Amino acid sequence: MKLNIAGNIKEYPEGTTVAQLIEAEKVEMPLYVSVSVNDDFIQTADRETTVLKDGDTVEFLYFMGGGR
Numbered sequence: 616m617k618l619n620i621a622g623n624i625k626e627y628p629e630g631t632t633v634a635q636l637i638e639a640e641k642v643e644m645p646l647y648v649s650v651s652v653n654d655d656f657i658q659t660a661d662r663e664t665t666v667l668k669d670g671d672t673v674e675f676l677y678f679m680g681g682g683r
Contacts, residue, residue: 616669627667634662642675649676 616629620640627636633652637645650657651674657665667673 616667618667619670619672621674629669631667632663633657633665633667633673636667636673637662637675640675644677647677649678650674651676 616627616631617624618627618631618636620636627639631639633650637648637650642648650662652665652667652671654672
């Protein structure tokens with residue numbers, strides 16, 4: 616299946632979960648990344664059971680604190 620990952624089209628096997636994708640993409644600091652699939656945020660507890668579908672758009676987001 617084809618997934619749009621951060622603007623890049625990549626091939627992954629059918630049945631790939633969000634957790635498997637995080638590992639395959641070697642996401643930095645996986646415990647601190649937020650994942651959106653088709654603009655819907657996936658709860659950390661649901662990563663193992665959320666199966667991706669052909670054409671899904673996936674973004675890995677890090678929220679940074681800071682300011683003055």
